[in-house]
Amino acid sequence: MRDIFITVVILGFIPFILRKPRVGTYVWAWLAMMIPHRLTYGFAYDLQFSQWVALATLLGFLFSRERQSFPLSAVTGTYLLFLLWMTITSFFALDSDTGAIFDRWVFVLKMHLFLFLTLMLIRGRKQIEQLLWVITLSIGFYGAKGGLFTLATGGSERVWGPPEGLIAGNNALGVALVMLVPFMYYLFQTSTRRYLRHGMVFLIAMTFLAILGTQSRGAFLALAVMGLFVGLKGKRPLLTTSIIGVVLVAAIGFMPSTWTSRMNTIESYDEDSSAMSRVYTWKTLWALALDRPLVGAGFNAAIPIVFATYAPRDMGNFDFRNTVLVAHSIYFQALGEHGFPGLFLYLLIGFFAWRKASQVAAKARGDPELAGWVPLLMRMSQASLAGFAVGGAFLSLVYFDLPYYIVAFVVLVDATINEQRKPAGAREVSQAVVARSS
Secondary structure, eight states: OHHHHHHHHHHHHHHHHHHOHHHHHHHHHHHHHHOGGGGOSSGGGGOOHHHHHHHHHHHHHHTOSOOOOOOOSHHHHHHHHHHHHHHHHHTTOSOSOHHHHHHHHHHHHHHHHHHHHHHHHOOHHHHHHHHHHHHHHHHHHHHHHHHHHHHHHTTOSOOOOSTTSTTOSHHHHHHHHHHHHHHHHHHHHHOOSHHHHHHHHHHHHHHHHHHHHTTOHHHHHHHHHHHHHHHHHSSSHHHHHHHHHHHHHHHHHHSOHHHHHHHHTTTTGGGOHHHHHHHHHHHHHHHHHHHSTTTTTOSOOOSHHHHHHHOOSOOTTOOOTTOOOOOOSHHHHHHHHHHHHHHHHHHHHHHHHHHHHHHHHHHHTTOTTTTTTHHHHHHHHHHHHHHHHHHGGGSOOTTOHHHHHHHHHHHHHHHHHHHHTSOHHHHHHHHHHHHHHO
8 A cells, every 4th residue: 555655646746747847846855855665565665756757847847937047156156066077087987887887977967957957946935945844854754753763662773764765874864864953943943833833843852862863973973063053053042052952961861871882982983893994994095085186986986996905904903904895974985986176076065055055144134024034044054064064974975965955955045035136127027937836
């Protein structure tokens, strides 16, 4: 029944997507974040739902009158350069399996293509918040599920993500949930209906438990940093920080002693095999980047030739000889696969997005139509990026959609404000297009 239900729901969206391709961007985000078909057990598990949605969205986009011009800025310009540079480095890849490299490039290209479509199909507070709800609830589902699981098991079992997705692992799911908490806070603050506000309180509490339940040390550090930023950038900094601190302490107090012992290894990382395996990989990728500073290894540096050539020979008490590992860090992943230019462009996207969020928040102050939501959403976007910057330091998530969606929220709000402040004639045309698509 679950397979039939998922299939009918997705097929049911197709006519709406053809008529309004904006709906396709919502459905794509839902499929990418929640991966609902991986929760089935039959024929739907391996169906290519995303391809059906992609085709319908592209067809609708070609004939749509609701599309807007691509919002060019330092953020999107750097974004495009990063995509171009990844394409260039793929031609110099060390991996001899050209088919695997091409498949990886196509996977990355599809993800970014839909983000570009999103930037051209969504405008205005209503549409931006609709996308925000879709993404928050899609991954938030695993927050609620994981929080209840943590309660039921007393925190003795780990929380995992959807099978075969980028956040299937406990560490990746933990960081993804950390990134969503600021948007849950935003939806709580801006929702006018009591049941939605109560629902967000429940979801935030369960998500905190789920993050701790992943038993991810990187996610725990990211949670602490994100919580601090949410508190400082919330509407009432002192009150918000105090509440977050109380909730976090209470949640930690609920966890068993085995969880506390695992978190304590953060201080003694040099005695932990898992932590030292990351150091081993980072040293390998650093040596690779020094030897191939412009192009790195191309897509997929986790191959035998890389570690045979660049791996350190002495790791103290730990023997990692002949071991091939993934980067376990967004920074070393970008560096190892795309060289110093790739790492620079990747960091620059985050820097420009952070700066743009501050500029957009400043532009909205004093405007009664914008002041009630734009500054808060921009500050929460920054808090989310801060959480990812910390948690991503321990995970290979350069190609994960969610951080790019956070950047997209900043760009979309900026584009919305800019188009609202166009000369009267041009603004009326834009507003008419948005009105028809709402």
